[in-house]
Amino acid sequence: TYSYMRSKKKSTVIGPTCTQGGHNPLPLSGICPQSNETFIFPGMHDVPSGQAPIHRWAPWFTVEWIFYYISDPTNIPPYFPVPKGNYTCTHGRTYYDDTTSQGRCMREVYDQRCIPIFFSDVLSINNNYSCDFLNVGATKTAYLILHDDRPKDAPECCIIGQPFHPPPRNFSDNLYIKKASTIEVK
Numbered sequence: 001t002y003s004y005m006r007s008k009k010k011s012t013v014i015g016p017t018c019t020q021g022g023h024n025p026l027p028l029s030g031i032c033p034q035s036n037e038t039f040i041f042p043g044m045h046d047v048p049s050g051q052a053p054i055h056r057w058a059p060w061f062t063v064e065w066i067f068y069y070i071s072d073p074t075n076i077p078p079y080f081p082v083p084k085g086n087y088t089c090t091h092g093r094t095y096y097d098d099t100t101s102q103g104r105c106m107r108e109v110y111d112q113r114c115i116p117i118f119f120s121d122v123l124s125i126n127n128n129y130s131c132d133f134l135n136v137g138a139t140k141t142a143y144l145i146l147h148d149d150r151p152k153d154a155p156e157c158c159i160i161g162q163p164f165h166p167p168p169r170n171f172s173d174n175l176y177i178k179k180a181s182t183i184e185v186k
Contacts, residue, residue: 057169103137106166
């Protein structure tokens with residue numbers, strides 16, 4: 001065990017506690033605690049009751065991406081070719097497979113900076129290290145895999161969530177948007 005990864009509290013969560021049904025069960029209320037109640041779920045309303053869910057992702061895929069970290073909440077998309085103002089970024093890949101006999105599996109690779117979702121202990125100081133997330137469908141377990149550039153005292157691997165699963169292919173049905181949100185194309 002890694003005693004320095006534990007919080008002083010009796011029980012603590014290292015990773016995100018609510019992911020709108022993307023990685024863990026959607027709360028009975030249909031919305032995560034501390035979420036703004038002015039949000040709606042656009043995808044939930046376009047499938048008639050009794051109809052099978054619409055799968056918006058392919059059964060398996062690999063995608064390469066660039067993730068921008070922007071601390072200024074007024075700096076909103078579109079970003080072309082890159083965000084204005086201060087930002088950092090990382091390159092990475094997502095491997096997704098919903099065709100295995102072991103259930104849905106997913107691996108995310110962050111090459112330069114880990115996604116900043118850790119709010120306590122050793123990993124919260126900064127996100128200037130590479131990391132992988134491995135979501136194993138059969139065990140409903142999410143692992144964080146750290147590499148040689150990990151923070152001092154951080155383990156090479158730890159469980160960050162259980163139950164925790166790769167997003168279902170129709171997970172975007174549970175994402176929320178502000179009611180007043182609009183997308184303007186110029």
